[in-house]
Amino acid sequence: MNIQEYIESGVLELYAAGGLTPHQSAEVEQVAAQHPEVRAALDTCLRAMEAYALTHASAPRPELEDRILKQLQAASAVRQEETAPAGKVFPLDTFASAVPQANTSNRWWQIAAVVVLLISVASNVYLYTSLQETREELFSSRQNARQYALQVNRLEQQNVQSESLLGVLRNPQTLAVQLKGVAQHPQAQAIVFWNQGTKEVYFDPSGLPAAPAGKQYQLWALVNGKPVDAGVVTSTDSSLLRLKTVAEAQAFAVTLEQEGGSPVPTLEEMYVMGESSAR
C-alpha cells in the first residue's frame, strides 16, 4: 500500500467526520495502528473535527450537572462495590466546589489573575510593613548610636578633664585657696586652685548652695582692693570648673549675680571669701 496515497485519498477525513461505515472505520484504525504517518495524519483530522465540534459548544442548564453527577456517582458506587468492596466512596458534592471549571479557560485565567493579584497585594502590604519597621529600627538604632557616641564623648571629655584636674591638683605650682562662708552664709564654702605658673584658675563650687533660677555665682579676684571678674560659675554640680586666668590676686570672693554675670560685684550677695597666700 502506498501510504502517501492512502493519506491523500480522503478516507482519513471521512473517518474523522464520521462518514465511514463501521467496517470501513475499523480498516482505517488498523492501517493507522500499523503506520505512524497515517496515525499522525488521522490525529490531525480528528483535531480539526474536535475544533469544529467545539464551535457548536453550548452550556447545558446548570441543574443538569447535579443530576448527571449523582447518576455517575451512583453508577460508580455500584462498580466500586463490585470491584473493590473496601473502597471508599467520596460524595461528589464535597468536591464540586473544589474542582475548577477547566472548560472555561477564561475563568481559569480570571481565577489565576485574582490569585496573583491577591498575592501581590499581600506581599506589597507585607513588604511595606517590613520597610516601615526596618526604617523605625534603623532610626532608633541611629538614635542609640548617637546616644552612645555622645556618652562616649562625654566620658572621654570627663576623663580628659579628670586627668587634667588631677594634673592641676598635683602640680606643685598650684595654690589652693579656701573660700569660707561669710556671716549670712556660714555653711557655704569653695576652693580656688590657682596655678602660679600658668595663672590658670580652677574653681570647686560643690560647697556652694544651688543658685536660684535666673542667678549664677561669679568669682572675683581682688587685686589691690579692687574686684576683677574671674568668671561665671555655670554649674555648682561640677567638681571643678576652669574659670578665667588670674594674673594677680590677694584674695577671691564669690557673689550671686544675675545670670551671665555682672561687671561689678553685688557685695550684699557675697557668699564666700578667702585670702590668697600668694604674692
Added chain:
Amino acid sequence: MNIASEEELVARLRAQDQRAITLLYRNYSAALYGVILRIVKQEELAEDVLQESFLKIWSAFASYDEQKGRLFTWMLNISRNLAIDKIRSKQYRVGSKTQPMENTVTHHMVSGDEIKPDHIGLQEMTEQLNPDQKVIIDLMYFNGFTQSEVAEELNIPLGTVKTRARMAIKFLSKLIK
C-alpha cells in the same frame, strides 16, 4: 483543554478518582451538549442524551484506548452516536433528511462565557468554510450520514464527497494551527 491535562484526567479516571468525574463533566459538558443539541435539536431530548452519554462514557471508560485517539474524540463519538441513534429510532427519521442544515438553533444558543475565546474566533472563521464542503461534513458529523448517503442526498459523485470532505478538514486544520 490541552493534551497534558487530558492525559492527567484519563489517568485520574482510571484510578477511580471521584473528583475527576466532576472535572470530566465540567470540561466537556458544553462541547458534548452543543453537538448533541445540534443533532437532536430539542433541549429536553438533548439533556437526556447528554446524561446517557456521560453514563456510557463512565461505564465504558475501561474500554477507552488512547492509542486509538484522544479522549475528547472518543467522548464526542459516543455522544454523537447516541444522539444520532435517538433521531433514527423515532418518528424523528421522517423528513429529517431534507431538513435544512444551516443556521440551526445551536448557533444562537452558544453562551459566550462558556466558550474559549479562541473558539469564538474559530467559529467566525468556520463560517468562511465553503458551503459545498461544509454541508458534507455536517451531514456526516451531525446527521450520521455515510459518504454514500451524502452522495445520494446531494446527488453528487462519491469522489466529490471525498474531495470536499478532505478540503473542509484541511481548512479546519489550518485554522487551529
